[in-house]
């Protein structure tokens with residue numbers, strides 16, 4: 001196996017990988033939009049187009065505005081064809097395991113309304129499931145737009161590999177600090193889905209020991225999170241926040257009905273938004289323990 005570009009001792013391998021990654025990275029989210037005739041039944045060329053986007057940016061945005069946008073089978077079956085099958089269930093998810101992200105009717109009173117996703121409020125940079133243990137990593141994530149807001153509700157998106165590159169270029173010690181198993185600790189608490197969770201410590205960046213991909217768990221939240229107190233970790237966290245505040249590689253997407261994001265749990269935000277009775281924002285979110293794969297519909301894969 002080739003030496004990993006994520007090995008801090010492998011400077012030449014890192015340089016080659018980095019330069020290729022930055023050269024291929026899209027300048028606009030428009031480069032990642034793939035029209036699909038029917039997301040429930042992908043063609044080989046559509047799979048190829050989605051794969052090409054994900055190779056560049058760990059994400060793709062599909063578009064199928066001609067189909068009924070509120071049909072949950074669209075994101076569910078699309079995900080299945082791309083290897084996303086192990087859904088994280090949580091008690092606020094719908095029966096099919098997807099979560100309907102929409103403002104609670106009474107933001108002060110309901111259980112959902114206690115948690116930011118179910119409000120009109122902005123959500124700062126994070127990867128999904130950052131509080132999960134490493135054996136329950138959220139590797140894949142989908143967001144399908146059934147209805148967009150009257151105004152606002154955009155998602156900023158950044159491939160976590162780009163965040164890694166910008167931090168490593170600033171100072172490789174920042175990467176080492178954020179790969180420490182106790183870099184980030186979520187105290188025992190109730191999570192956003194109101195499930196009691198024990199304290200979780202873990203790295204921000206981790207490399208999968210078998211497949212070699214980079215995984216990131218992160219939240220820009222400052223409440224209910226404890227960063228390792230040593231100076232280099234503190235400096236690394238500050239540098240990462242600076243990257244997320246102004247990276248030239250940040251993409252911005254506004255999902256319209258029938259559009260959706262598929263990704264390897266990249267960094268993302270949501271801007272605040274306003275609704276109207278005709279434009280009550282509704283997104284179906286899927287969190288998966290799987291990473292995207294694109295070889296499932298190939299004849300060779302079927303035969304294997």
Ligand SMILES: [Fe+2]
Nearest residue numbers: 126127128268
């Ligand atoms: Fe999220």
